[in-house]
Amino acid sequence: MAQAKGNALGKFGKLTELRQRIFFVIGALLVFRLGSFIPVPGVNPDAMTNLVNGNGLMDMFNMFSGGALARFSVFALGVVPYISASIVIQMMGSVIPSLQALRKEGESGKRRMTMYTRIGTVGLALFQSFGIAVALQKQVATGGAPVVYTPGFGFVLASVVGLTAGTMFLMWLGEQMTERGIGNGISLLIFAGIVAGLPGAVVHTLGMSSNGELSVLMLLIVFAVVLGVTAFCVFMERAQRRITVNYARRSGGQRAYQNQSSNLPLKINMSGVIPPIFASSLLMFPATAVSWFGAGHQARWLQDLSQALNPGEPLWAIVYSVLVIGFAFFYTAIVFNAEETADNLKRSGALIPGIRPGRATAGYIDGVMTRLTGVGALYLVLVCLVPSFMQKFWHVPFYFGGTSLLIVVVVVMDFTAQVQAHLVSHQYESLLKKANLRRN
Incomplete structure (x- = not known):
């Protein structure tokens, strides 16, 4: 019994690194949640809450920031x-020759690209914080109380410094989580912000059911739809199209190596959650502009456009679907280069059966990727439209929208995969140690 207990403690001790990484991630997320309650001075909290709720673009950003x-x-x-700076730098890296060369320089080029991303983050944070601070000074709450107590240069300066410093701290915290923890730190911060509102949404939904606003049958349907959409997202995010690749026969000395076969995996959803985020941001601009610039006769056309682009409306569904499909093809073309993939296969002596190396291979891969992107774009449209239609027609408090649900699923899958990779690496280390002991 003592020996079994010692073996168990030994196995637990081997997971010290994994345990430390998980604890570091938990501690960083706690810091993020505590910091989201430190206010910038000079703002009326009740008026600010009323301004953000139901404000379209601001409401989405509020969800990503965990209510901050x-x-x-x-x-x-x-x-x-x-995130915006990273996407811009990534797009520019596919167009500007100097940045393309940096991407091929390995670790040094990666560090330079990271530096450019940080500089872009500072610039965007300064611009956004200044715009928000100036616009808030003109806002008035529903009861007539101003959002900002004492407008002026002091409030603008405090807001710009505070918001920019907060963004830079979160950027540093996310990078530390990626290096010392598990998973992508920036994605985990967004995940924490989205999930932070889940308990309140569940309590609100159960309260509606107990008050009779939501029937028990409708509550079960909502629960089933949530599980079904989540399972569908997991299935589609794992789905791949594997292209068979054969390596030419090689001979070395007196040995002859036979043909080796492998697979080139291509994901159905190569663009991730970028298309829904871009599409949602563009469609929320009219509603945000109406709330910020007021409602008058001159802005009547803007009010009509905002009403037509409300979630659940026919025009919104059509425009949203077109934007998601367009951004899916656009972003996939940026992150995946069929010609570069074909050149890499040719250099390694690999070929696709029945396809000539070089340009023919690039054309074949591009055709396969185009069909996969079409299926992936339709999948994104379906996942994003279902929650919106439930909110519109059934008046269901469906907390997880399409974008937030995709982010949660992708982050959880990535985190689980990295934990499993750590566990497998520890198993290999133990096997190697046992093999060395037996040889000695």
């Missing part, structure tokens, strides 16, 4: 400037 924007805390901008 509604409280106007130092983390109100969240990691949105960092």
Whole structure:
């Protein structure tokens, strides 16, 4: 019994690194949640909450920041400037020759690209914080109370410094989580912000059921739809199209190596959650513009456009679907280069059966990727439209929208995969140690 206990403690001790990484991630997420309650001085909290709720673009950013924007805390901008800068640098890296060369320089080029991303993050954070601070000074709450107590240069300066510093701290915290923890730190911060509102949404939904606003049957249907959509997202995110690749026969000395066969995996959803985020941001601009610039006769056309682009409306569904499909093809073309993949296969002596190496291989891969992107784009449209239609027609408090649900699923899958990779690496280390002991 003592020996079994010792073996168990030994196995537990081998997971010290994994345990430390998980504890570091938990501690960083706690810091993120505590910081989201530190307000920037000079803002009326009740008026700010009323302004953000139901404000379209601001409501989405508030969800990503875990409610920090509604409280106007130092983390109100969240990691949105960092994500925007990363996407811009990534797009420029596919167009500008100098940045293309940096991407091929390995670790040194990666560090330079990271530096450019940080500089872009600072610039975007300064611009966004200044715009928000100036616009908030003109806002008035529903009861007539101003959102900002004492407008002026002091409030703008405090807001710009506080919000920019908060964004830079979150960027640093996310990078530390990636290096010392498990998973992508920036993605985990967004995940924490989205999940932070889940308990309140569950309590609100159960309260509606107990008050009779939501029947028990409708509650079960909502629960079943949530599980079904989540399972469908997991299935589609794992789905791949594997292209068979054969390596030419090689001979070395007196040995002859036979043909080896492998697979080139291509994901159905290569663009991830970028298309829904871009599409949602563009469609929310009219509603946000109406709330910020007021409602008058001159802005009547803007009000009509905002009403037509409300979630669940026919025009919104059509425009949203077109934008998601367009962004899916656009972003996939940026992150995946069929010609570069074909050149890499040719250099390694690999070929696709029945396809000539070089340009013919690039054309074949591009055709396969185009069909996969079409299926992936339709999948994104379906996942994003179902929650919106439930909210519109059934008046269901469906908390997880399409974008947030995709983010949660992708982050959880990535985190689980990295934990499993750590566990497998520890198993290999133990096997190697046992083999060395037996040889000795």
